[in-house]
Amino acid sequence: MTTTNYDPRILKAPHPVPGAPDNWKRFFSFNTDAKVIGIQYIATALFFLLVGGLLAMIVRGELITPPADLVDPSVYNGLYTMHGTVMLFLFLFPILNGFNNLLIPTMIGAPDMAFPKLNAIAFWLVPLFAVVLMGSFFAPGGPASSGWWSYPPMSLQNPLNHFINGQFLWILAVALSGISSIMGAVNFVTTIIRMRAPGMGFFKMPIFVWTAWAAQTIQLVGLPALTGGAVMLLFDLSFGTSFFRPEGGGDPVLFQHFFWFYSHPAVYVLVLPVFGIFSELFPVYARKPLFGYRFVAIASFGITFLSLIVWVHHMFYSGTPMWMRNLFMATTMLIAVPTGVKVFAWLGTLWKGNLRLSTPMLFCLGGLFNFIFAGITGVMLATVPIDVHVGNTYFVVAHFHYVIFNTIGFGVFAGIYHWFPKFTGRMYYEGLGKVHFALTFIGATLNWLPLHWAGLLGMPRRVASYDPEFAIWNVIASIGAFMLGVASIPFILNMVSSWARGPQAPPNPWRAIGLEWLLPSPPPAENFEDDIPTVISEPYGYGLGHPLVEDEAFYVRRSEEA
Amino acid sequence: MTSVNPDLQLNHTPGHVKHDGHNMTGFVIFLCSESVIFLAFFAGYAVLKLTAPQWLPDGVEGLEVRMPLINSIVLVSSSFVAYAAERYLHKGNLWGFRAVWLLTMAMGSYFVYGQYIEWSELTFSLTSGVFGGMFYLLTGFHGLHVITGILLMGLMLARSFVPGNYDKGEMGVASVSLFWHFVDVIWILLFLLIYVWQ
């Protein structure tokens, strides 16, 4: 590989760029280029997807038979707690920050993030708190074992009475994660508000940027409440206070309010960027404009606002009075509306399109299909009398995995495949991608669809053993789970071998419309550098015949010559 | 938008972007987020006060208000003093800035000292039921922010001795000043919540 493919000015820069030869070391360094940081986030997250997945395999191995015969129940509790914690804080939040880093500057024509050093610090906090969290497996008494919610008084029991215990380390890790996320949020929001290309007003921004902005706003408003609750929990655990201990006059339900005030909006932080990914990909693979772009854009912030006033729906049978349950049922029902707007917009986008079923499109279609189902069970859960029956059962577990894995996970895979050529400079192997999709779709459906019925029949969640009448659902579910484990093989194989030796990717392999596709694959260190295009059209102009930017031919030529 | 000039050198390290005032935007966003953690604690305080079976620990009837009120007046006034310091800097009067800025730091330190004295004279501790916990958590967390503010002010003061440091703008001082005002507003709310609403 000679160096003549690269813009000579780039090679003079002290910071090497993605794709240039002998540069793999930069991914292990403190590098302030958002595109490097993005890859660092994604690679770290995918590693922890495998860790969380391994924990899940043990959980499903335990649950394939009614008695608790695989691991000790206390160990089971630690495993499922860490499964949830790892998947959320070490896989999902980091990988979405990875997408933000790669896509926000390139999609808005900015050279980098507003605060590049802060960006790098935010990333390096992730391996740090990962060490703290993984290290908690070796703490005396084992890791945190009260579920990822850590409800007191259960989480305060500290049976071995050690100061440094699994729960303590868990709280520390989550606090560090919060600091990292806030740093990221400040960065992403400032970048979006202040560094857009000339001509890119808010209603010319791609939907991914809208949803990223909406999601990061939620982080800014909601995370501090979790931090507050976590600080109080830590004080109760380690310093003898009684905020949540009834013996000292405290209120365990107060913690639930603090916790869910953030953690409900948190799920929208996770799903909004994936809505953004769907909104980006459907137009490309159907070759049609996004249906109702403005409604979809505004609905993103509609979801942001509504997400902050629904949290008590996680406490419908907890220690809450009936008037509160009724109020939050009403607000929760409302949030179905902007979500529905997006779903119908995607369907409208596909109608009369010219569909190409590449791997990214398959994952988007599968994700949309699953999300419609998940949305319906969501409305059921918002209905108080129904939630009183199915709450804290496998119905809820099935619902949220349908959202988190079958929708968000699918969207993440779709985004990885779609933008893989752009940011690595290589094409992935399409055949392996389709195998990954097939195994994932079937495995995910087998894993979580049957569990709805287990929940309706009354199987509680977080149990290591269960009554024999629930066995059939659990056997099917476990088979699906093992299939998902196997599905990770073609995926990882594809990622590694494609990046190492896949065919070179052109600047715009999908013939997509967007600023990032006017850059070489991979883009140089400061993207458009000094020569940022002026945006003249709304995004997704497929079939409308007008260019996205002024002098578009020049930028296309420049991306191909690099 | 013509062809790229091949002689144009990248004269800065990639990743270093001209900031153009992004810092203030970022800082304001950060402060808005930080205020939520205090609001969360305030909400927790109010809920516990209204619903705990026993709010005040045995033997405690309430908080003394006079000394904290004096401390509060000093702290809130220091915001105006900080503003005056900013004006001096804006007019280019570096020694005026340094003197008044130092005064602000002194007033802030007096507040911290006053808080320490108040703490040492209290008859209840962090573990004295819900009231004890919330009181020390709120005032302690706020106090940490005051100390941070004083340290940041010290940093700005030291930087004012670097020649030409403020030629490009007073962003640092403006940010720290804003942080100081934020800390003061939080204290006013805290004072109303804890000392006035008893």
Next chain:
Amino acid sequence: MTSTAPKNGPNIGAIVIIGIAVVINLVIAKMMATWSYSWFPPQASSAAPYVDDLFALETGIGSFIFFGCTGFLGWVLLFNRAGKYDESDGAPIEGNTKLEITWTVIPLILVFAIAFTSMKVNDTLNALGPKQKYAIGADTNALIQADPSAQVGPIQVIARQWSWEFIYPNGVRSSELHLPIDQRVNLQLQSEDVIHSFYVPAFRLKQDIVPGSLISYSLTPTRPGRYRLRDAMFSGAYMSVNQSNVIVESEEAYSDWLKRTAKQSLQPGLDPGRELYDRRIARGDKGWATVPPAPAPLVNDPGDPSLPHDA
């Protein structure tokens, strides 16, 4: 903006196909709604029909939406696929404001209708009573306020890590909950350690039990049988086995049992966590940290966990 080919009047073919599809969808939705009743345990309380009816309604509406959308998706996948070498664009439709408003307003009306119906159900069931916080050490017996609308009780329900204890108004203590059929019973829920949850799937009712609070909860069983009571809030190592049974029987059988049991002497009650914990200790206390189980409650009737349950 939107460009569609000029039409010569309404497309009859499309209307017929859509009409048939909608009718088929409605039929399937109705079938799903009816089928959904069989997904539940038997209805054993006055709350169950309301819950099952609401769920059937939502299953019906949900099915209609799901099959409608996925049917639409299927159609698109069948008829809008690009040929292998076809790189042309699709129809350049950017939106349709009337349609967008419609699909915002109709779901809004629908979800609010469901919410209001549910509020009426909550009102009718009136299961949740007052929750009183108490200072530790206070005598909870003194706090008990009977539900005036309940004919039976108040029965104290004490949840522990990992056992259940029921104390009847006449002083009888048992490990299984006996209830007379068709009478509203008031329960007083308390926990001695962490948050537990009183969940009887056959009743469709669940209420968390919060330590430091006394929660009044009332219900009316409507079907005789033996139903599982499960602890539905994660409460530690042996939470999975923290189960008991609710026995719904006739008024006479219930009074009989009360009188009979009052004469039995106190003995250790159902304590499922203890056996597992002892086994763990015997194997060298291997495993991650857990508190030891609370001592078994002393009861007059320890129940019979070997008997089969109906749901």
